[in-house]
Amino acid sequence: MPSYVITGASRGLGFEFVRQLSSDSNNIIIGLVRDKPTTEKAVAEELAGRSNIHILQADITDYEAVKSAVAQTAKITGGGLDHLIANAAYVSEYDAYDPIGVLSEDPQALEEDVLKSFQINVVSNIHLINQFMPLILAGNARKVIALSTGMADLDPINQYELDTAPGYAISKAAMNVAIGKFHAQYKKQGVLCMSICPGAVETGHFKNATPEQMVKAGGMFQKFLAYSPQFKGPATPEAAVKDVISVWEKASIDGGSGGSYVSHYGNKQWL
Numbered sequence: 029m030p031s032y033v034i035t036g037a038s039r040g041l042g043f044e045f046v047r048q049l050s051s052d053s054n055n056i057i058i059g060l061v062r063d064k065p066t067t068e069k070a071v072a073e074e075l076a077g078r079s080n081i082h083i084l085q086a087d088i089t090d091y092e093a094v095k096s097a098v099a100q101t102a103k104i105t106g107g108g109l110d111h112l113i114a115n116a117a118y119v120s121e122y123d124a125y126d127p128i129g130v131l132s133e134d135p136q137a138l139e140e141d142v143l144k145s146f147q148i149n150v151v152s153n154i155h156l157i158n159q160f161m162p163l164i165l166a167g168n169a170r171k172v173i174a175l176s177t178g179m180a181d182l183d184p185i186n187q188y189e190l191d192t193a194p195g196y197a198i199s200k201a202a203m204n205v206a207i208g209k210f211h212a213q214y215k216k217q218g219v220l221c222m223s224i225c226p227g228a229v230e231t232g233h234f235k236n237a238t239p240e241q242m243v244k245a246g247g248m249f250q251k252f253l254a255y256s257p258q259f260k261g262p263a264t265p266e267a268a269v270k271d272v273i274s275v276w277e278k279a280s281i282d283g284g285s286g287g288s289y290v291s292h293y294g295n296k297q298w299l
């Protein structure tokens with residue numbers, strides 16, 4: 029039975045991965061979350077009767093909690109793991125609306141936010157992947173997928189002056205390289221590691237935005253439109269997750285996908 033561990037399964041794209049992948053009762057779905065009771069309640073209400081869903085508690089910054097999740101996963105699957113989906117992320121609201129030079133007016137706050145992005149989105153994901161790797165090596169599909177963002181691609185940053193969300197984008201760019209390094213090491217053992225951007229997706233990131241921040245967000249969407257005239261605004265989680273799954277299902281080491289950083293279209297077209 030194909031097995032999947034999905035981090036950040038409580039909401040947003042993570043919950044949607046759980047929803048779509050668990051619709052096939054042959055799949056074993058293991059969601060890692062920080063708040064297990066709340067997620068189990070959401071699963072019971074929205075995905076009632078799906079006995080192939082298992083929710084485990086683990087903040088990915090807590091090494092021991094992830095270690096315990098690895099042990100619990102092995103018990104559920106019988107020892108291996110086919111897919112690890114590193115979806116959880118700190119999507120900073122602090123740096124979402126301003127360029128790096130503006131944020132530098134409060135150097136301490138900037139430093140704390142960049143370090144938080146780096147701790148969760150890079151260091152914790154590196155530990156997560158290392159801790160699950162023995163299970164992946166014992167699995168069949170052997171795929172490690174990290175959710176990335178087109179905001180980390182230097183070409184559109186430069187061409188369209190994408191100056192907001194610096195700490196977030198820097199952390200995702202670093203994670204892209206980490207995924208490349210994992211692939212470089214584990215390719216010979218048949219493990220495919222890749223980074224996939226889901227596109228711009230409506231998961232409530234602007235729900236706390238002030239009117240002034242919404243104006244800034246509007247400026248960013250104008251840049252998105254300049255980048256991609258067919259851009260119609262954020263996609264639904266349903267559409268984005270379908271696209272991302274399709275990209276990893278088609279991906280293979282032989283096909284050259286290993287270590288790559290691609291969009292939900294499977295290429296460098298981000299929107």
Ligand SMILES: NC(=O)c1ccc[n+]([C@@H]2O[C@H](COP(=O)([O-])OP(=O)(O)OC[C@H]3O[C@@H](n4cnc5c(N)ncnc54)[C@H](OP(=O)(O)O)[C@@H]3O)[C@@H](O)[C@H]2O)c1
Nearest residue numbers: 036038040041062087088115116117175176177228229231
């Ligand atoms: N939405 C987009 O437009 C978009 C675009 C490009 C890339 N992405 C990427 O796609 C992924 C999912 O995005 P999203 O929009 O669904 O994000 P989201 O709605 O902000 O959800 C983030 C998820 O990560 C979890 N999380 C955060 N910190 C964690 C920690 N320390 N330990 C464990 N879990 C933690 C959250 O759990 P809690 O519920 O406990 O907070 C939540 O489940 C992210 O990697 C994001 O960078 C999203």
